[in-house]
Amino acid sequence: MIQFNPADLATMLPELFLLGATCTILLIDLFLKPTQRDVTHWLSLAALLATGVLVWRDAPAQGASIAAFNGMFLRDGVATVLKVFVLLTTGLVFLYSRDYLRGRKLFVGEFYLLLLFATLGMMLLVSAGNLVTVYLGLELLTLSSYALVALNRDSAVSSEAAIKYFVLGALASGLLLYGMSMIYGATGTLDLAKIHAIADFSANSPHRMLLAFGLVFLVVGSAFKLGAAPFHMWLPDVYQGAPTAVTLFVGSASKIAAFGMTWRLLDGAMGGMHVHWTQMLGVLAVLSLAIGNVFAIAQTNLKRMLAYSTISHVGFLLLGFVNGSASGYAAAMFYVISYALMAAVAFGMIMLLARAGFEAEEIDDFKGLNQRNPWYAGVMAIAMFSLAGVPPLFGFFAKLMVLKAVIDAGQMWLAIVAIVFAIIGLYYYLRVVKVMYFDEPHDATVLELPRDRGFRWVLSLNGLALLALGVAWGPLLDWCDRAFAVAALIPR
Amino acid sequence: MSFQLICFYAFAAITVGAALAVISVRSPVHAALCLVLTFFSTACTWLLADAEFLAIALVLVYVGAVMVLFLFVVMMLDLDLDPLREGFVRALPVGIVVAVVMLVEMLGLIGVRSMQLPAPPEPAAAAGMSNTSWLANALFSQFLLPFEVAALILTVAIVAAIPLTLRRRTGTRTQNPGRQVMVQARDRVRIVKMAAEKPAPAADKTGETTP
Numbered sequence: 001m002i003q004f005n006p007a008d009l010a011t012m013l014p015e016l017f018l019l020g021a022t023c024t025i026l027l028i029d030l031f032l033k034p035t036q037r038d039v040t041h042w043l044s045l046a047a048l049l050a051t052g053v054l055v056w057r058d059a060p061a062q063g064a065s066i067a068a069f070n071g072m073f074l075r076d077g078v079a080t081v082l083k084v085f086v087l088l089t090t091g092l093v094f095l096y097s098r099d100y101l102r103g104r105k106l107f108v109g110e111f112y113l114l115l116l117f118a119t120l121g122m123m124l125l126v127s128a129g130n131l132v133t134v135y136l137g138l139e140l141l142t143l144s145s146y147a148l149v150a151l152n153r154d155s156a157v158s159s160e161a162a163i164k165y166f167v168l169g170a171l172a173s174g175l176l177l178y179g180m181s182m183i184y185g186a187t188g189t190l191d192l193a194k195i196h197a198i199a200d201f202s203a204n205s206p207h208r209m210l211l212a213f214g215l216v217f218l219v220v221g222s223a224f225k226l227g228a229a230p231f232h233m234w235l236p237d238v239y240q241g242a243p244t245a246v247t248l249f250v251g252s253a254s255k256i257a258a259f260g261m262t263w264r265l266l267d268g269a270m271g272g273m274h275v276h277w278t279q280m281l282g283v284l285a286v287l288s289l290a291i292g293n294v295f296a297i298a299q300t301n302l303k304r305m306l307a308y309s310t311i312s313h314v315g316f317l318l319l320g321f322v323n324g325s326a327s328g329y330a331a332a333m334f335y336v337i338s339y340a341l342m343a344a345v346a347f348g349m350i351m352l353l354a355r356a357g358f359e360a361e362e363i364d365d366f367k368g369l370n371q372r373n374p375w376y377a378g379v380m381a382i383a384m385f386s387l388a389g390v391p392p393l394f395g396f397f398a399k400l401m402v403l404k405a406v407i408d409a410g411q412m413w414l415a416i417v418a419i420v421f422a423i424i425g426l427y428y429y430l431r432v433v434k435v436m437y438f439d440e441p442h443d444a445t446v447l448e449l450p451r452d453r454g455f456r457w458v459l460s461l462n463g464l465a466l467l468a469l470g471v472a473w474g475p476l477l478d479w480c481d482r483a484f485a486v487a488a489l490i491p492r
Numbered sequence: 493m494s495f496q497l498i499c500f501y502a503f504a505a506i507t508v509g510a511a512l513a514v515i516s517v518r519s520p521v522h523a524a525l526c527l528v529l530t531f532f533s534t535a536c537t538w539l540l541a542d543a544e545f546l547a548i549a550l551v552l553v554y555v556g557a558v559m560v561l562f563l564f565v566v567m568m569l570d571l572d573l574d575p576l577r578e579g580f581v582r583a584l585p586v587g588i589v590v591a592v593v594m595l596v597e598m599l600g601l602i603g604v605r606s607m608q609l610p611a612p613p614e615p616a617a618a619a620g621m622s623n624t625s626w627l628a629n630a631l632f633s634q635f636l637l638p639f640e641v642a643a644l645i646l647t648v649a650i651v652a653a654i655p656l657t658l659r660r661r662t663g664t665r666t667q668n669p670g671r672q673v674m675v676q677a678r679d680r681v682r683i684v685k686m687a688a689e690k691p692a693p694a695a696d697k698t699g700e701t702t703p
Contacts, residue, residue, distance in 0.1 A: 004633065019644070026651070069637040110655040117648045124641060136641040143645060147652030 011068035011075055014054040014083070015123050021047035022116040029109035037107050038098075044112045045094050048119070052087040055080060062482065067129060071191050074129040077483030081333065082126040082260045089253040089340045090119045095458045096348040097245030099450040103356035106151055106243060114151075115249060118144035122253060126260030131180045131190040131269070134261060138176070138225070141257060142169050145250060149242040161241025168234040172224030179217025183269070186210040192268040201273045215270055219280050222262040226255070228318060229287040232311045239307035244354065244361070247303060248347035251310055252340035259317065259336040263329060266321065274324035281318045282414055288315030289421040296428045303361045305428060306346055309387060312425055313339045319418055320402045323409040326484040331401035333480045334473075338386075338398035342466060345383035348459045352376060352450060363432060368441025376447065377436045379463035386466045388429035389422055393470040401477065500540055507533040520566045528559045542617075545624040 009016060025047065029040045058075070060066055065076035093115065101107040121140030128134040146169065150162030184190055186207035187198045201211055220231065227235040239247050266277050292312025299305035317339070320332025353360035353369075360366075370377040386395035399422060406415045449456060469476060510529040517523050531554045538547040616626035631639055 004636070070634050072635075072637045108655060110651055113651050114648065117644065117651070120644070130638075132635065132638045133641070136638050136645065140641060140645050140648060143648050143652065147648075147656060150656055153656060 005068075008068035008073075011066050012073055012127075013058060014051050015120060015127075017054055018047060018051045018116065018120050018123065021050070022113065022120065025109075025116065026113055029113065032109070034107075037109065040109050040112050041094065041098055044116060045091060047116065048087050048091045048094070051123075052084060052091075055083045055087065071193065072130045072133045073124070073127050075127060077485075078260070078263065078333070079127040081337075081479060081483045082256055083123050085337050085340060086119060086122045086126070086253050086256050089256065089344060090115060090249070092344045092348070092458065092462065093245060093249045093253065096248060096344070096351050096455055099452045099455060100243070100245050100351040100354055103354070104152065104243065106245075108151075111148065111151060111245070114144040114148050118148070118249070119253070122257035122260075125257050126264070128261070128264055129192055129268075131184065131192065131195075134192075134264060135173070135177060135180065138261060139173065141254060142173070142225075145169075145246075145254060148246045148249065149238060151246065152243050155241075157241040158243065159241075161238045164234050164241075165238045168224065172221050172231070175217050175224065176221030179214045179221060182210050182214030182217065186214060192264060195269040196271050199270065199272055201276075211273070212276070215273060215277060216280070218265050218270065219277055219284075222258070222265060223284050225258045226262060226314045226317070227311055228284045228314045229291040229311055232288065232291065232314075235311060236304045236307040239310070240301055240303045240361070244303065244347055244351050244359070248344060248351070251306065251343045251347060255310070255314075255343075256336050256340050259333065262321070263332075267324075267329065278322045278324050278409075281321045282411065285315045285318040285322065285414070286417055288312060288318065289418060293421045293425040293428075296425065299428070300363055301361055302350060302363050302366070302432070303347075305363065305432075306343065309425070309428070310339075310343070312421065313387075315421075316399060316402050316418060319406050319414060322411055322414060323405040325405075325409075327481070328405040328409065330477070330480040330484045331398075331405040333483070334477050335398040335402050337476070337480075338394045338469070341462065341469075342383055342386050342395055345379065345459065345463050345466065346387065348455075348462065349376065349380045349383065352455070352459060353447070355448075363435055364442075366432060366436050367439040368444070369436040369447070371441055371444060373447035373449070375460070376449075379460060380436060381433050382463050382466050384429040384432050386470070388426045390426075391470070394466045394473065395470075397470060397473045397477075496540060500537060503533045503536040503540070507537065520571050521563065524559060524563045524566050527562075528555050531555050531559065542623070544622060545627055548624070 021043075025040060025043050028043065032039055059080045060075055060077065062077070065074055067074055094112070097111075098107070101111060118141050121137050121142075121144065123137075124133060125137030125141060128137050146162055146166045149165050150159060152158040180190075183195060183199070187195050189195055189198060199211055201208060205211075224231040238250060242250065266281075267274070270277060288311050292308045292310070292315060296305050296308035296312065299308060313335075317332050317335050320328050320335055322328065323331075350360055353365060358365075366380070369380065382393065386393035389395045389399040391397075399418075403415050403418060406418065507530055510526045510533065513526040514523050514530060517526060531550055535547040535550045535555075538544075538550065614623070616623040619626060621629075
């Protein structure tokens with residue numbers, strides 16, 4: 001009676017490996033003394049690396065989408081690309097945060113375990129083929145994130161951020177579930193591909209209203225998780241309150257996963273109604289661009305400024321969806337990957353400057369960085385220019401691709417609005433550069449770098465990658481294009 | 493009147509009676525025990541309706557776990573219930589209104605259900621098996637992956653609870669049995685060698701010692 005196909009296990013081998021590795025690390029960590037925590041650090045990195053190799057090795061052939069567990073889990077090109085970058089950015093979080101955590105008595109095994117569980121949740125989320133898997137993957141990710149934000153429990157700001165994140169996140173999950181239940185009511189199935197096939201949105205359909213409400217709730221839930229205005233309230237507080245290592249994670253890897261979820265829900269399940277949701281996303285995008293860019297100008301706290309900058313970047317990301325076609329999704333995916341890599345440099349720099357008892361999260365803390373350490377001032381400048389979208393950096397081409405997709409969709413006014421707000425956004429990114437190069441430092445001593453050599457090297461490489469990918473962005477964009485071209489070929 | 497119907501009326505009467513007892517008996521422990529009886533007889537009526545999985549879950553989860561915990565709490569707290577009872581007569585009209593509205597809503601729901609077309613056959617009944625085995629089959633074949641992911645989420649909850657709540661308090665007095673066993677006489681008593689001292693000469697009446 002029980003149907004179980006052993007080949008299903010092979011399909012999700014990377015996830016199973018990561019789960020096994022996480023449980024092993026959980027057990028090993030119990031027997032480690034606090035001075036031996038480096039073992040956990042390196043084991044976690046090795047687990048991520050091996051999982052990445054498995055994802056890469058088992059990448060499905062062009063045009064293939066392998067389903068497992070009755071369509072609950074899908075392995076296709078999109079999932080592969082997103083998983084590779086989720087694993088990469090999580091690895092960056094581990095590499096950047098070791099010294100930071102050690103200086104704050106947060107260098108505990110639970111940080112690594114919760115991050116690994118969150119990574120597993122993200123991998124399930126971007127591979128989900130069923131509303132139930134979407135929800136459970138999301139919960140695995142967000143529950144771990146809430147705990148990570150609250151990890152520094154002696155800090156009042158941190159606890160406040162965690163409570164806000166938890167309450168608003170639970171609300172968003174509730175909205176998402178509500179929308180899912182309506183769609184289930186209208187179609188009678190939880191499978192994304194079947195919903196796509198069954199959902200009937202024609203004028204004489206009896207389930208028109210139910211589907212419309214379900215769609216609205218799905219869009220709102222996804223916007224909450226992405227942090228698009230007007231559902232962005234949690235973002236600045238969480239970015240500021242969380243330990244910078246956790247902010248880096250929430251701002252990079254989990255945004256990639258949120259993109260995957262939005263795509264699975266909106267195109268995978270509700271693709272037949274893209275005329276309707278593209279309008280909603282257009283409104284969300286304009287609001288995010290406006291609120292993100294304008295409010296960021298007023299910030300003096302760098303983490304808060306980057307939070308508002310995230311909101312504006314989410315606006316750009318949503319513009320990629322407005323096209324509703326494979327090229328638009330590919331542009332959006334390219335954008336979210338570029339954003340994750342840029343945010344990693346920016347938050348990595350904050351952790352580089354931070355000391356025990358000093359967070360380096362104010363913009364003023366970067367004053368005169370060029371005199372104290374020209375190399376890292378240059379890395380930060382690259383990140384800021386790239387976030388602002390200055391050619392020839394990575395961020396510029398990401399913006400260009402999204403704008404191209406918007407213009408292809410015939411929404412010229414959206415493209416103009418996006419450009420205007422991108423130019424407004426230039427101001428606050430350039431202010432950081434100005435502070436670093438033209439202001440006098442508080443103390444003119446040479447910057448004391450963290451002892452962790454791996455951190456310094458990888459951060460420099462990450463900064464240079466923004467430059468390199470700005471010059472040679474072709475292969476990555478090509479990869480994103482192929483992923484969606486493959487996905488579009490799947491018979492629905 | 494069939495045997496089933498007699499059973500139903502008996503269980504229903506016990507349920508209602510026990511529920512009334514929950515809110516009227518004086519002792520909170522007795523009230524909790526009456527609530528256990530209410531749950532148990534409700535489970536019996538569900539069994540009659542062929543919903544044996546729900547019935548078993550109710551007994552296992554509510555009677556077996558929740559109510560036992562409740563009883564412990566009630567027994568440990570020194571509750572003074574008299575102030576709580578004072579407003580009983582004053583709150584009675586509101587209570588009656590709420591009860592009437594709920595009754596009307598329930599009757600309305602039953603009326604709507606009976607007016608609709610007959611419900612499609614239950615999948616469990618259609619497959620000719622009990623709903624427990626039908627649920628188990630669905631859970632462990634079709635929904636195996638979500639089931640396992642839910643287990644993972646519970647693991648995350650345990651892992652997350654530890655760093656957020658575990659506090660090592662300083663200054664608490666605890667015993668270390670290992671060290672207690674290992675203790676030796678020389679750790680407890682220090683034997684000091686001193687030169688013997690003569691008592692002060694009896695001739696000195698003032699009590700002062702001479703240097």
